[in-house]
Amino acid sequence: MKTTKFLGSIGVVTAAALTLVACGQSSNTSKNDNSGAKEASKFPAETPKKATKQGGTINVALETDTPFTGIFENGLSTDNYDSQVMQFGNESLFDVTDSYKITSNGPATFKLDKNAKTITITIKKGVKWSDGKQVVAKDLEYPYEVVANKAAKSQRYTGSLANIVGMEEYHEGKAKTISGLKLPDGENGRTMVIHFKRMTPGMTQSGNGYFLEWADPYHYMKDVPFSKLEGSDQVRKSPIFFGPYKVSKIVRGQSVTWVPNKYYWRGKPKLDKIVISVISTKSATQAVKSHKFDIADVVNSQWNQVKSTKGVDFVANIPLSYSYLAFKVGKFDKNKHKNVMNPNAKMNNKALRQAMAYAMNIDEVNSHYNHGLSFRVKTLIPQQFGDFYDSSLKGFPQNLKKANELLDKAGYKKKGTYRVQPNGKPLTIHLAAMSGGINAEAIMQNYIQQWKKVGLNVKLTGDRLMEFNSFYDKVENDDPSIDAYVAAWSLSSEPSQNDLYGEDAPFNMARFVTPENTKLIKDMDSEKSFDRAYRTEVFHKWQKYMNDQAFVVPMNNNYGITAVNSKLTGYSTKPSKGNSVWFNVGFAK
Incomplete structure (x- = not known):
């Protein structure tokens, strides 16, 4: 069962989930059965590498006994279910190494100047929203306004973000803009410079909390008052992202269908369609055994019931x-x-x-x-x-x-x-x-x-x-x-x-x-x-x-174990692959 309250850098820990309580017990479970850990420790972090063909549809299981909330904006969403649902289009600004160090290989480049107390973020040309609009500097600034404006009721405003110059004044309603966020080439440029009161040692690591790692489509959301943003169609019904897939259909609380974003900056993703659907934790094991889903997490208490399933590759990691x-x-x-x-x-x-x-x-x-x-x-x-x-x-x-x-x-x-x-x-x-x-x-x-x-x-x-x-x-x-x-x-x-x-x-x-x-x-x-x-x-x-x-x-x-259809390739739990994983997932030739 996934019962994780989500925190941290969107796009980096969106795949992390925690089995808090067991969801079943096989009849032969002994009191001191620790066999699963020995087996899981041998599983790879990604599926075998194979040549990939274009096309196909996959079904992904969202294992929960409650409907997902469906808040598809990073500053307003706080639970891991919504993050899992968003992951196919919700790309972070930054790629990272396997030790989560921020690189400039992703949608945006990153430059830290300790002496000047600044971080400069530049969106690459060609990184576009799924409606074809270039991601611009205002799209980098706007998420800070969402998080810090009290009317939006975000839970993500923290003392860490208050370290940005002018952030507290904006949060308290004493300023109309955040003075420490500078757009040197204007709102339609591609660069934002963040000015800090002090620098901290974790700032080169993703998930540090002192700045945000996502963009919001300002042109698409700007006419919605902050007080109505969480319930708006732009957030609930028709969100847009700059990742490899875009939302095609939402069945509220139950499923989301994703199709390729033809403007995706890395190129054309491999699949024609991804459908992520809610499935009860009680049904998860049978779903794995019957191959109802192409990607499904294993319920740890039922490991013995699924470990012999044919036609799947088991991928394992220990999440943060x-x-x-x-x-x-x-x-x-x-x-x-x-x-x-x-x-x-x-x-x-x-x-x-x-x-x-x-x-x-x-x-x-x-x-x-x-x-x-x-x-x-x-x-x-x-x-x-x-x-x-x-x-x-x-x-x-x-x-x-x-x-x-x-x-x-x-x-x-x-x-x-x-x-x-x-x-x-x-x-x-x-x-x-x-x-x-x-x-x-x-x-x-x-x-x-x-x-x-x-x-x-x-x-x-x-x-x-x-x-x-x-x-x-x-x-x-x-x-x-x-x-x-x-x-x-x-x-x-x-x-x-x-x-x-x-x-x-x-x-x-x-x-x-x-x-x-x-x-x-x-x-x-x-x-x-x-x-x-x-x-x-x-x-x-x-x-x-x-x-x-x-x-x-x-x-x-x-241990988090995922059962992946053995016909698929490109699936990975490695941090360095996290931002591009859904661009790479496809059916093997």
Whole structure:
């Protein structure tokens, strides 16, 4: 099941998704079955290279138990489903290396001047929208207005973007334009120069959050007021892109049909048509086995049922993502655009949070349900970030004795089956979690029983698992019926944490703010952090601090396995191929 809240650079992490809960269990799954990980680790990151012929239609599965939202504008969309639907036309401004370093090989060139505190972006001549119009400088500037104008209600305005000169003034309505965005050749030129207050070490990496990596068709959207943009036909019904395919037909919430963009700058794409359609996670395995779809993600819990399927190539990777348990400790002040912590919040007790983390049997769940294809993560910095990842940390392996000791010491005394608060009042913790596949309910009930073992009375918010869109609506708006929640991130490819856990980050949905966290996050993006050794030290300190505070507890990541029709070639999960992958996918000769 895909239950990932999307964050980061559009076009780079659009393919990343996370299996948060299992969606089925084969009858022969043993308690300690880790066979899947051994098999997945041998799979390539792309399909075999073959000569490609022109033409053909492919069907792509969008595995979800809820309709996709259908917000097809990068500054307004926040979930991974819409990103998956858009990927065939939604090309990023920049190509990247396999380590996500920005290059000038893509639709736009990139030049950073550290001394001048500028980045210059130039769109290449011939990069055109699917209506034939050249992408111009105003198309580079306009996305910043969408994100920063309060009327548009984007969730992507952050403190990182406020580092652009004039961005705060525009966001606050004190200026009509963003003074730090310069168009030296005018709106119809092809160059934009971004002026920053300070430079940060991650700016050469895609997904750094300090500037945007997409364009919007200003000529097509300019007549729509910001307040009506999200619901407009330009965003919902007839979006246009400059990638290899253009939208032909949308069945709202269910499917989108794509056909070639005849103006595509790299040339003519290989396929005649791509149809991406919603399919229930419960039906995904049968769809793979019956070849109903040419490209479909494998449900990890059902790996044994599909691994012998003929006529498919399995492609695997470990995405930049993780699931997590978070505790609500405050609210987001929309007027001040910052998170405000409540010292009296029910979950604002470190011992309580740590105890809940230690009570969970995450390793056992992963082995029992997912054949080892899911695995416990130990910090909020994924291992893929190399030396920034602190390998010395153990995270929260199951330890019921430690959980009980923490609660006892903190004054959560038992009265009968359950513990009470230190003030003697009853303690009931309301947990929000998303609905999904066959085992979603069982896994959550398992954790509730684990917490009961240490005397904690945890109940599902509303007494049931929640639908994806409803879940995020409640979490983002700090619904008082939620004390804790289980969710997942699809991450940016630059490890700065400002947009996820900063004081003014809307995505900091636990709403925790401390002077130490703010200092560490600022340090990791500071001038000093151009020294990689210093930045590494800051990342290690932050991971230790976050594990100690346990406001957000990392849970799982997983192997992502995709079944691809063996007649296809050109499909890849490599970052360097991500921007051009759909231009290359086609049927082998």
